[in-house]
Amino acid sequence: MRVLHRTFLTFSLGLLAGALAWTLPAAGADVHWTPAGVQQLGDADRAVWSIDSAPGRPNILLLATSGHGVLRSVDRGATWTAAIAKVDAWVVRFDPDHAGVAYAGTAGAGLFKSVDGGVTWSPSNQGLTDLDVRAIALNKDVLVAGTSHGVFSSADAAATWQSLGLADLNIDAVALLPTAKGLTLLAGADNGVSTGGSYLFRSQDLSASWSSIHLPGDPGVVASVSVGGLPASASDRPVVVGTAGGLFRSDDAATTWTQVGGLPETDFNLALFNPANPEQLYVASDGDLGAGGVFRSLDRGSTWSPVGFGLPAHPRVTALALQPAAPLTVFAATWNPTTQQVGLYHIPDPDATSGSTQVAPKPSSAAANPPPASGPARSTATPGAAPTVSLAARVAIAAGAVMLVLIAVAVVGARRFGSS
Structure with missing residues (x-):
């Protein structure tokens, strides 16, 4: 009988350890997110939409x-x-x-430029006929802006602008993808045609000539586009697109796409590559399906771990940034639609390393993320992926395991007391 007691207790403790390990944050990461400054940074019913840090000057945000x-x-x-x-x-x-140069896109006042690290700013809107600037991408001397009426480009550091078309679309994400043939421009929209249509577009010559990119399963509006550095063993940079229906990845210059699995839900629509290692990917969710938060993968998206504890319950993450200092620091802005509370948090991740890959510049996209627009019904299933369970469910399983262990200990104690 004592052998049976020991077996039951050992099994229970093992179950507890496994359940707790499943709910723990990414290994090596600091356990808790730390609030950064004041918590009410925007209007009571609005949010922080974008974060960036100065290259080589991590104190400046x-x-x-x-x-x-x-x-x-x-x-x-x-x-x-x-x-x-x-x-x-x-x-x-x-x-x-370009050291000290920064850009800001606004809702109605156009684009602003700073040449002193963000201390002073001047509007730079000549030729920019739409002043609702929602996204910015940079690569060397090329600057691209996504607006509520299409895409604009500048070849002279924002002194003048030219329209690249898509004027009937709200462009929330833009990215410049270096390829063997030059720069490919990717643009994501939050309106357009869903069934049989597309929310993602490509221009291969930085002109007004566009082609539609059809993602598997018609996932809906595109909230972000991120381009990673060039892996050591690859000829093309990876691209990840965050949509209303999940994350999608391409490793062949945005030609073919696969859905990224392994996350609690499909609405992880913010994505950033570690600028020092394209194998490492960070994603965040606006929580529309109840699985808000920040997750990280160190293996190209094959497996995922939550990044730390301490964000508000069911957080709607509205902005995400990576600061590639040593160690890499993750910044996340949150918004609670019930309490209308805005927050900004950061956490170091010492496991984020450059590995054996080529060091690349910061991904050239920064997408605004307005509240999700109404669109096609979202599927919570990831085709071909293993079933996933939300973090809340994992915590519940861990709690159940704790209860089981307590019952086991009580039973063993009672049996010992009764036999003495």
């Missing part, structure tokens, strides 16, 4: 917010000052190739 415009920090988010006031801002981007 920019935020694009609603109500408070563009905010700037020189102490990694402990305190903030207004950099561009009296505007609603969608996106901020530091130029990785």
